[in-house]
Amino acid sequence: MTSRKKNYTDNILFSISDLDQCVMCPDDQYANVERSHCFPKAVTFLAYADPLGVALACMALGLSALTALLLGIFVKYQHTPIAKANNCTLSYILLVSLFLCFLCSLLFLGHPTTARCLLQQITFGILFTVAVSSVLAKTITVLLAFHLTAPGRRVKGLLLSGTPKVIIPICSIFQLILCGFWLGMSPPFVERDAHSEHGHIIIVCNKGSITAFYCVLGYLGCLAIASFIVAFLGRNLPDTFNEAKFLTFSMLVFCSVWLTFLPVYHSTKGKIMVAVEVFSILASSAGLLGCIFIPKCYIILLRPDRNILQKFKSTNQP
Template sequence: MDQCMKCPESHYANTEKKQCLQKVVSFLDYKDPLGMSLTTVALCFSVLTALVLGLFVKNRDTPIVKANNRTLSYTLLVTLTICFLCTFLFIGCLNTTACMLQQITFGGAFTVALATVLAKAITVVIAFKVTFPNRVVRWLIISKAPNFIIPICTLIYLVLCAIWLGTSPPFLDQDAHSEHGHIIIMCNKGSAFAFHGVLGYLCSLALGSYTMAFLSRNLPDTFNEAKFLSFSMLVFFCVWVTFLPVYHSTKGKVMVAMEVFSILASSAALLGFIFAPKCYIILIRPEKNSLHHIRNRSHSRRNNPLKT
């Protein structure tokens, strides 16, 4: 040809380089195999979490539910349900509002979940490890002072979120270069510093929860969940530390799918490691979920102090 023209970003050249063709608009859709798989997993875990919550409410007066603070357990289960459901904001046709809700909902739900785990771990440490006078320990437990960690941590997150939205909020963006012949519709995080700051805040909460749970992992309390808390926080921390390099090395729909997978994996870790042992005792070994069993174990320890 005597004169050549470059195709606009919304088009691409055909094989013969004779004309420009319209690029196909693409996003992580529910109908895609990847989107359908993530949607199915998120829906299954949401239903499973709701069933666990119903099981705990039904058995709310049993020792295993009462021993680990029913209010915190209910709060954690409700929050995990929201964590699983918030993945639907990442799948399907997007808009500016959905882009902002993605990060606000995801970060807020995980902040409440991690703060709840931290409150659980601190309650165990206060009850068995601190050297405060007995009346102070009794006041801390009766007043449920550790529960105030949840609104405090949530308030800190809201401040970080307000700074993020006030400076450079997430917005709807297009990626016309990652896939040939396609325009990927995706959400731009806006301020990369704010996005990584929120992730860093969540990881610091996970690390704090892991530290507190690790300190109380060997306490000889019946139904002590410190070991499960510490292991779930370790898995959570590893998932999000691994997420960052993988996230930055992918593009397009795969990058969005990677974030959704990390949300599902970390939420599933909290649900599985914290609540699966309790559900096992409630459903499979109900004889252990009784005051008679607890009294027998306590009597056994008094007669044999070396037994753990």
């Protein structure tokens, strides 16, 4: 009888009265080792109380607090040369979007609901679009400021009129349209996975349309690659207040995180799959925050002798 039991799945229950017959346990139950009784499966999800959930929540809250601190520093020192040279408005938009990106990762923790599943992906897609398009606007501003303002007034007028800032709403509206198609075609929904782990029912958010999900992710990738290329073109510009090198490295980190995310995400299931997505959100956002703003805050707070207009002019003179 023992050899016969191995030919059945864990959900098959043998009848004690008649060994030639067997019944399948319901999806929300599993059979014991002796295959004589069905027991209810434990419902599980990536909760805030889980060690993994606690670690991710602490990371999200800690990074959001750091972002708020850096935003406060930039607001306080907004009249200094380094803050002005890095375009205060774009810096504020990027810092606020990163602050919200860190907080949006908390939507992936806790008991999944229909509203939470919808907000997860839509909020993630739009906030990251604002952040990456802000980086793209900053890189274009750097090139205009150092390369294209001298030859003619027309390009200088584009820079002074704030034309690079138009990139942010345009890119965000296009991403919003993609998200609208996603919600209209096949929106995310709550899924009960009763087969990935023996004895457990894992509640997760199903992406709905995988095609729409990868369209949103692919669009972010295109923006990131465009930002990387533009920043790479300005890597050899004067260093003192030029953030092109930092922007280049930040987008390299961003792209590396999400390229690593794809194979790891598809090789995991259940709570670990959700944790991988949350960690990718935190890591890519932290890469943008650290590479772009930490060096500037270091100069503002610890090297004020370099945060002077005379230093800026002397370094950028031919």
